[in-house]
Amino acid sequence: MPDLNLVQAINLALRRAMADDPTVLVLGEDVGINGGVFRATDGLWKLYGDSRVLDTPLAEAGITGVSIGLAAQGFRPVLEIQFSGFAYACIDQILNHASRLRKRTMGRLTCPMVLRSPTGGGIHAIEHHSESPEAMFAHIPGLKVVIPSSPQGAYGLLLAAIRDPDPIIFLEPTRLYRSAKDEVADDGASIPLGRCIVLRTGRDVTLVSWGGMVKDTLEAANRLATDHRIDAEVIDVATLKPLDSATVIDSVKRTGRLVVVHEAPLTCGFGAEIAARVAHQALTSLLAPIERVTGCDTMMPYPRLEHLYMPQAERIAEAVRRTVAYS
Amino acid sequence: MDSPYRVLGPDGRAIGALPTFAKDVDELTKLYRAMVLTRTFDTKAIALQRTGRLGTYASSLGQEAVSVGVAAAMQLSDVLLPSFREHGAQLWRGVTLEELLLYWGGDERGNAFTGPREDFPNCVPVGSHAPHAVGVALAFRLRNEARAAVCIFGDGATSKGDVAEALNLAGVWKAPVVFVVNNNRWAISIPVAKQTAAPTLAQKAFAAGIPGSQVDGNDVIAVRATLERALERARAGAGPSMIEALTYRLSDHTTADDASRYRSDEDVSKHWAEEPILRLRSYLFALRAWDKEREEALLLSCGQDVERAAAAYLDSELQPAAAMFEHTYAELPTDLVEQQTGAVSYLRGL
Numbered sequence: 001m002p003d004l005n006l007v008q009a010i011n012l013a014l015r016r017a018m019a020d021d022p023t024v025l026v027l028g029e030d031v032g033i034n035g036g037v038f039r040a041t042d043g044l045w046k047l048y049g050d051s052r053v054l055d056t057p058l059a060e061a062g063i064t065g066v067s068i069g070l071a072a073q074g075f076r077p078v079l080e081i082q083f084s085g086f087a088y089a090c091i092d093q094i095l096n097h098a099s100r101l102r103k104r105t106m107g108r109l110t111c112p113m114v115l116r117s118p119t120g121g122g123i124h125a126i127e128h129h130s131e132s133p134e135a136m137f138a139h140i141p142g143l144k145v146v147i148p149s150s151p152q153g154a155y156g157l158l159l160a161a162i163r164d165p166d167p168i169i170f171l172e173p174t175r176l177y178r179s180a181k182d183e184v185a186d187d188g189a190s191i192p193l194g195r196c197i198v199l200r201t202g203r204d205v206t207l208v209s210w211g212g213m214v215k216d217t218l219e220a221a222n223r224l225a226t227d228h229r230i231d232a233e234v235i236d237v238a239t240l241k242p243l244d245s246a247t248v249i250d251s252v253k254r255t256g257r258l259v260v261v262h263e264a265p266l267t268c269g270f271g272a273e274i275a276a277r278v279a280h281q282a283l284t285s286l287l288a289p290i291e292r293v294t295g296c297d298t299m300m301p302y303p304r305l306e307h308l309y310m311p312q313a314e315r316i317a318e319a320v321r322r323t324v325a326y327s
Numbered sequence: 328m329d330s331p332y333r334v335l336g337p338d339g340r341a342i343g344a345l346p347t348f349a350k351d352v353d354e355l356t357k358l359y360r361a362m363v364l365t366r367t368f369d370t371k372a373i374a375l376q377r378t379g380r381l382g383t384y385a386s387s388l389g390q391e392a393v394s395v396g397v398a399a400a401m402q403l404s405d406v407l408l409p410s411f412r413e414h415g416a417q418l419w420r421g422v423t424l425e426e427l428l429l430y431w432g433g434d435e436r437g438n439a440f441t442g443p444r445e446d447f448p449n450c451v452p453v454g455s456h457a458p459h460a461v462g463v464a465l466a467f468r469l470r471n472e473a474r475a476a477v478c479i480f481g482d483g484a485t486s487k488g489d490v491a492e493a494l495n496l497a498g499v500w501k502a503p504v505v506f507v508v509n510n511n512r513w514a515i516s517i518p519v520a521k522q523t524a525a526p527t528l529a530q531k532a533f534a535a536g537i538p539g540s541q542v543d544g545n546d547v548i549a550v551r552a553t554l555e556r557a558l559e560r561a562r563a564g565a566g567p568s569m570i571e572a573l574t575y576r577l578s579d580h581t582t583a584d585d586a587s588r589y590r591s592d593e594d595v596s597k598h599w600a601e602e603p604i605l606r607l608r609s610y611l612f613a614l615r616a617w618d619k620e621r622e623e624a625l626l627l628s629c630g631q632d633v634e635r636a637a638a639a640y641l642d643s644e645l646q647p648a649a650a651m652f653e654h655t656y657a658e659l660p661t662d663l664v665e666q667q668t669g670a671v672s673y674l675r676g677l
């Protein structure tokens with residue numbers, strides 16, 4: 001099996017999905033001859049040409065709307081938005097149309113589309129290029145929100161997303177595009193959506209994270225094990241919506257402690273939803289207050305300060321030590 | 328730009344060459360019936376709303392020729408993406424009177440059309456359906472189907488980015504789509520002069536490299552003929568176009584609006600002289616293809632159809648609470664099933 005980075009895994013999944021299903025189309029700005037600004041669609045245009053790989057004009061809302069029309073007609077468009085900071089322009093189309101077309105027509109028209117977009121900070125990009133809008137999308141009924149944290153995960157989750165009958169926001173951690181490497185099996189196997197992935201089992205505390213933060217969370221867990229003999233369980237949420245709360249709640253019932261990690265701002269971040277569900281369903285198991293280690297309620301800083309904004313392994317470990325010290 | 332295409336003058340006299348279909352009196356009476364049915368429905372819908380039995384409703388009074396003319400030019404295999412004021416087009420295409428009442432009465436079953444299964448439901452966020460039409464049209468092109476999408480929106484919608492983006496996208500891809508601007512001169516209280524400095528709305532197509540033209544939107548013959556040409560062009564692969572149909576909103580914006588706050592009765596009454604039903608009726612009368620008896624019979628039969636539909640609508644049972652959840656996803660996720668179960672059992676306990 002080849003060692004692939006996350007972009008290459010996305011590319012592989014797109015190739016597989018397009019080969020398997022002639023209704024799968026790829027569209028977006030620069031996705032054709034240029035292969036996408038991150039090369040996620042590299043080579044697809046050569047294979048399939050203009051009829052299945054469509055370079056679009058620069059019009060985020062418009063091309064989201066076009067994807068909705070294509071999906072209603074039985075295609076499975078996979079739309080690339082170059083950075084998730086530009087996906088805000090798509091929210092009207094996603095919220096008012098994609099997510100509710102099935103409901104509004106009682107299933108007469110459906111919207112099996114995937115909006116792929118790089119997400120998160122850590123690549124020292126110019127402003128607007130390091131956003132983490134997952135909670136905004138997760139608030140929308142009728143939508144699914146998926147964020148992989150590894151190349152193999154990206155491959156399997158993207159295949160599942162493309163094959164899913166409903167609209168999906170698929171956010172790809174930019175920071176992992178080239179830094180994460182996995183052996184990726186091109187076996188066409190999808191990873192089921194709506195299930196958390198337990199990456200490390202542990203007895204003392206449950207760490208929950210997704211996307212680019214999973215790496216730092218695992219690093220914190222490893223440090224805690226060696227330096228403090230704290231045995232942390234690490235859960236990658238993978239699908240934010242619909243949320244597999246059962247896996248998190250079962251874990252917290254065993255460990256009694258919960259730390260949620262994300263780089264999006266604190267207030268109304270998706271960590272709040274997880275904390276609320278755990279407080280509701282596992283309150284009596286909790287031995288310490290739930291901790292959230294997150295970005296701040298500020299604008300994502302310009303690159304020179306972004307490392308101070310984003311949760312680091314040490315900040316995560318410190319929050320864990322607080323919960324352990326509590327009782 | 329040429330002056331708006333027109334076949335019948337406001338007095339119902341032919342002032343231009345008749346398109347072929349208009350030489351067939353049966354075709355004309357079909358158009359006439361459809362407009363009268365639309366207006367009969369409109370009157371009933373307003374009456375139901377005023378008596379608390381229908382939700383807020385957007386009247387199409389005076390605009391029937393746009394709706395009916397556009398739909399009459401379409402084939403059933405084309406796809407319509409309407410705004411929210413095109414009841415006439417929906418009826419022509421097979422949406423039932425009862426479905427329309429269900430929709431405006433606040434029931435999702437009104438959008439599950441048993442008729443034109445691929446047509447889009449009404450679009451309430453103004454203009455946001457324009458790019459969907461490009462997607463639908465692109466789907467036709469990619470599958471080499473000789474079909475076209477028709478997207479109708481108002482004058483107000485032409486100020487939106489969605490419409491500008493859709494025109495541009497359609498132009499680039501030569502998508503088989505026809506955009507119809509139903510220019511009823513008002514967007515709630517905003518007249519077209521406050522909407523744009525452009526002298527016409529049709530010219531907004533030019534910047535996207537696609538043809539735009541104006542038609543007298545109170546002349547159903549002209550509307551249908553113009554749309555037929557645009558649709559043939561689109562289906563033949565020659566690309567999109569935009570038609571601005573000039574009409575006038577004789578009613579309030581919706582039943583929730585009071586237009587006397589921003590326009591006078593005198594302004595409005597001028598436009599009654601140009602309305603589309605009277606115009607075609609005068610023409611048919613002059614041809615001796617229509618008379619008082621036929622008119623009365625038609626009004627009676629439209630009235631009966633509408634009353635039957637209203638009775639069925641008023642008799643329809645509410646959907647159960649569980650229906651709120653259905654169709655949110657192809658398969659309801661566990662947490663939504665829990666919410667559904669909770670809601671159903673709570674409501675049962677009341």
Ligand SMILES: Cc1ncc(C[n+]2csc(CCOP(=O)(O)OP(=O)(O)O)c2C)c(N)n1
Nearest residue numbers: 412451452453481482483484511513514515
């Ligand atoms: C995006 C959006 N903004 C505002 C509204 C509220 N609104 C409903 S209809 C309307 C005016 C629309 O005017 P026009 O496009 O000319 O269509 P008409 O109502 O005249 O048929 C407005 C402002 C809306 N539905 N959607």
Ligand SMILES: [Mg+2]
Nearest residue numbers: 481482513514
């Ligand atoms: Mg208007």
